[in-house]
Amino acid sequence: MRKLGLLLSRCAAAWKSVRMASSGMARRAPLTNKVALVTASTDGIGFAIARRLAQDGAHVVISSRKQQNVDRAVATLKGEGLSVTGTVCHVGKAEDRERLVATVLNINVKATALMTTAVVPEMEKRGGGSVVIVASVAAFVPFPALGPYNVSKTALLGLTKNLAIELAPRNIRVNCLAPGLIKTNFSRVLWMDKEREESIKETIRIRRIGTPEDCAGIVSFMCSEDASYITGETVVVAGGIPSRL
Amino acid sequence: MRKLGLLLSRCAAAWKSVRMASSGMARRAPLTNKVALVTASTDGIGFAIARRLAQDGAHVVISSRKQQNVDRAVATLKGEGLSVTGTVCHVGKAEDRERLVATVLNINVKATALMTTAVVPEMEKRGGGSVVIVASVAAFVPFPALGPYNVSKTALLGLTKNLAIELAPRNIRVNCLAPGLIKTNFSRVLWMDKEREESIKETIRIRRIGTPEDCAGIVSFMCSEDASYITGETVVVAGGIPSRL
Amino acid sequence: MRKLGLLLSRCAAAWKSVRMASSGMARRAPLTNKVALVTASTDGIGFAIARRLAQDGAHVVISSRKQQNVDRAVATLKGEGLSVTGTVCHVGKAEDRERLVATVLNINVKATALMTTAVVPEMEKRGGGSVVIVASVAAFVPFPALGPYNVSKTALLGLTKNLAIELAPRNIRVNCLAPGLIKTNFSRVLWMDKEREESIKETIRIRRIGTPEDCAGIVSFMCSEDASYITGETVVVAGGIPSRL
């Protein structure tokens, strides 16, 4: 065994002796000529994803339930020279929403399924497309005291698999992002007080709470041609907290 | 429920009405100033990964057991204007190799562990790094008649998790790629005869056998800053064949 | 390595030389003094589970939506000398049911969650209890053309985990059974025609479609003291078809 180790070290040595190359190559934006609809995208993870998709060349449609939030997000991204438009997209009147709030499964699972179904015809017309569903690492290892949220996220893992199978013949790929602890309003209680944040960070292998931007790159990747053989899969972005094998 | 569907359609309609944007943005190569050591990289998936990392700006060290294979691969990539060097890196003398062949676990698991350990000090000196281990979808759903191969790939899922935990404090991330059926010499028997290939394709959701290039993008992504909050995770690139939830 | 194999063979030889022992030991029924409520238990898997729990010593409450089905099941089991009673337990009026049919998630996930919550106080009064949720192997690898069913079953995996965590402090364990292809009315289309059945059997490692009885033993086990350190887990009973690692 010692010999094996030795030879590998020599191999590693060859590697370490190379000087840093600075190629400075430029790549064409990977999402050029694509249109991206990002729901719930005026804030947090959704906003970071929308910005990143636009930076990567897509025309992005910002969507949310409140006009003023949409306007603000669109203005911000246009100010950065990005190609965006906005649309208000709510799932019903106030009283309906109330009831929906009580049924997280409806919002997280059924709305995702319906939304996907709604955009399929348009994707088909363009020759295919890519859907990225946002679940959570809580789909695998539950967050405490968030039962219905956790269960709805687990259901999204299944929805991803099922939509991937259903839509493959139409050249539409469906994948899933499972973020860990990310610094957003949703997780505010975990990091708003410094002491709490420090103790939370101890449980994460990469010693920091994630940022919305940490979640954006993989979504852009999943939408790009580079991921054209990936469908039905979930990628965890969680800094190494327990997820799954 | 009808209302929900209706409103979502309207939202989808807003999306479909946007004209195709052509931003033509250019991005800096994501791996500029990085050095990549790719083992077993003169052919198949390894070669595609090496090429892609070089295209994305890294200086790549090609490595394999045979000098002439290394020379050929280096020449090819240099001919494409890429920054590469080569090194012969074998795990022992012929007679040792024979014995190792009998113990797939040694090559696939122990050599991977030792190799990682060998490059860690150099990575640390540079302030961190990224390791991508190549397992297989057979780690989750066994390929027929390839028991030891399958088991060694399952072990790599565990190795990924364990190295990720061990190396996180040194700012080294460890992730894993699990390819499905990919057109390489290894899988030749599956696609060398047209009829066989057609019947295999029926079992894959995306109706084609994957290419080595299908595996390269995700490796480049995993090595880039975009993946800086991802560690210990395995991504399946398998066109939608059964893998895991 | 040869030596290792040799010595193990010797060890195996020691084993094979023992004569068959016939201890004829008798065990006390493992569910004596327990009461089991089995929903949807007038037919198929539910009925087989109810019978088995009664055979293992529990008093079983048969429950279903239709009085005559409950009566028939109770009569059958009483005729076998088992301790059972019945109760009609429906989730609403006809028109409500219609709507629920359209929302498998409601029936499979919400009703399971509510039912569990409903029995918790009684379990607590008795010092603890055990809940076994019936999901499906389709939770991991989708059955074709059964999207909403599959997704609801995936959600049940999450529900199991979440309820296990929530109810552990009250000494209530929550586990899950994931049957594969089982000969019931639900799967009739797969086995009613001989040719179809033969081709299905080819895909199952244990060359037969499962029976409801195949699912009953593990439920009894999960409810017994023998499983007192098992909670939040799912056991697949599927004859070796692809499920998960």
Add this chain to the structure above:
Amino acid sequence: MRKLGLLLSRCAAAWKSVRMASSGMARRAPLTNKVALVTASTDGIGFAIARRLAQDGAHVVISSRKQQNVDRAVATLKGEGLSVTGTVCHVGKAEDRERLVATVLNINVKATALMTTAVVPEMEKRGGGSVVIVASVAAFVPFPALGPYNVSKTALLGLTKNLAIELAPRNIRVNCLAPGLIKTNFSRVLWMDKEREESIKETIRIRRIGTPEDCAGIVSFMCSEDASYITGETVVVAGGIPSRL
């Protein structure tokens, strides 16, 4: 939704009103006429499994590397009226063992594979059989600082799947037990000091460290006819610590 809850409560009420039944049924020992070879069974989990299989009617062959340990275990179980014999079964001479110690993969994975292969012909002669491999919850979520152990346990998950597929045609089932934190010599460091034990228990949903006996029932179940449609599966016995979905 209120109505649903209400009706379910009524259903639960029916259940709670039943009086405790005391059937006092007696079952025939489920492993009567079976012979069980249990390796590493003079202590801890292995010993608890051996005892349980004997209590459930099997003739048990105790096996370990040291004669005196085997003798002691056999004497203990015979003193309980159980049907056992012993055999010393080591994997080589001292110097070999030293080397093996360095390669946990060899002991945990290769020895398990070889042992299974060694007993297959005898099982076949008897018309079939059942193998239960002991992995660990660390196969899914690594124990700190036990890298090689963890990885070898992950490999066992794959070995279980592969052997199950390979041996199904010979009517041999192969399943796997994944214990959590169990009070044995192996885990002594976790519970030998009271304070440590208390803090460990806080992380387990069922607020205690498991016992070897907690692991024995599921092994007996897996070996019994009741599990005849279960193969290739792993059952976690870990009191609800994070494992997998």
